[in-house]
Amino acid sequence: MIRVDDISKSYKTVKALKDISFSVDNGELFGIIGPDGGGKTTLMRILVSLILPDSGHALVHGLDTVKDYRKIREIIGYMPGKFSLYTDLTVMENLDFYAKVFGVSIKQNYQLIADVFDQLMPFKNRRAGHLSGGMKQKLALCCALIHKPEILFLDEPTTGVDAVSRKEFWDMIFKLRSDGMTILASTPYMDEAGRCDRVAFLQNGEIMGINSPDGMVDGFMRDVYAVKVPIHDVNRTIKALKKWDKTHLAYLFGDSIHWTPISNDFHKDVLLQYILSCGCECISIDLVPANIEDCYIHLSFERDSAYE
């Protein structure tokens, strides 16, 4: 398991992490969700013993990230956010190299990497630098798994990867979790939160919330209305809604505008009348279940109203 207690870290004047605490259970797939600059990579790097926290401490499988860093490095797999394999070595050479560094052979833990390995084999003699984005990430995952780590740290494994490859990558992560591996993965993509057992929302160096994806949504207390308007009226409608004294938040959401009222004691006809009175057309208004992105948007807005 992973245990993080009151970790803080600053770079010059920037506070990257502010008193972060949480824990990850054995066998859990835990997601750190947040934007660039939120503190995800700093947190990862502290946990894998690459940098030191200014204060607080963290345990990985009972080992202290500062004192026991050598032991930690033997039992973890780490895939950094920036592609870190040797671009001038082939796929096979990279795998051999990482296996040798950990004193294992590819065959030894083949079971673990079999799926990914098979997908890589058509490119085994290609230099890593010449692989597509998705394939690079698969190779990096393979290298991080080669010594059969007990805990896997994945720092933004799907950033810059297209929607299809992202789904494939999460399928692989999910399978590793089903086989019992403890995984900490970070991502800026909200839609990936649903694949995790629990997620922490990390923004501006602070955890805004920790829960299971369902728990996050169940704990969201505001009614969410999906307002559909013709595309030429979208911007005008959002502007009008933002000005309205009944509005808590109004924002784009797929093919609709999501609107939350200040008070749930509200009838949607009032919303319709208001939109029409602003000279906008309205196709439909529906009360919809909140999704994880609605939760995130509200948490970040309520923490920092400078957003508006």
Next chain:
Amino acid sequence: MNNSDPAIKVVNLVKKFGDFVANKNLTFEVQKGEIFGFLGANGAGKTTAMQILCGISLPTSGKVTIAGLDLNKHREEIKLKIGYMSQRFSLYDDLTVKENFRFFGGIYRMSKSQIKTATEMLLDRLDMMDKMNDIVGSLPMGWKQKLAFTIANMHEPEIVFLDEPTGGVDPLTRRRFWELIYEAAEKGVTVFVTTHYMDEAEYCNRVCIMNDGAIVALDAPAKLKEQYGAANMDEVFLKIVNRQKK
């Protein structure tokens, strides 16, 4: 340029790198004031096409007209009529707000007095006059984004190219950014935008989906969803790309 002329007109555009065909016979038009989404998997040929449209790289063959000008003849003039912004490269973090305006204004060949007037007017509009001498790196993400978009538009381009402008940005800032895009489009600016967020595809007037160097779909999001029997653009994208794989 006539008001009814398209902002971008591409006819049989081909780009080869050696034997590799990165763009296979692309033909499409983007109307003035349109928000045009350009989607595709990694390696589909989006970046190559965008570089050509911005005048950075030349097509192997085909005819491209940007803001009424032939790309093969007027590349330098075209560059002054377009704006460009990406998430990876937009502003200089270690320069102040004002210095960024001065730098990019200079790049777009604006005069000193034009730059000064534009800087003051735009900062006033953003309500950021008091931030003029702040280092850009110290600003919150939402402000940086607004600023980057404003600077890409400071020379009043006819077309603005946005290359994954919202990658890695938090969900609320991402949406506020799209409101800026809508406002620019309402003023008549043509917006050509790439993204990996499929919900953002829904915000476009039309989207073009590339796969393996070719255009495989081009229509309004609502029409594509209907055509593919999909609930959202994410499903449309997956259906198209998976079908092409087979």
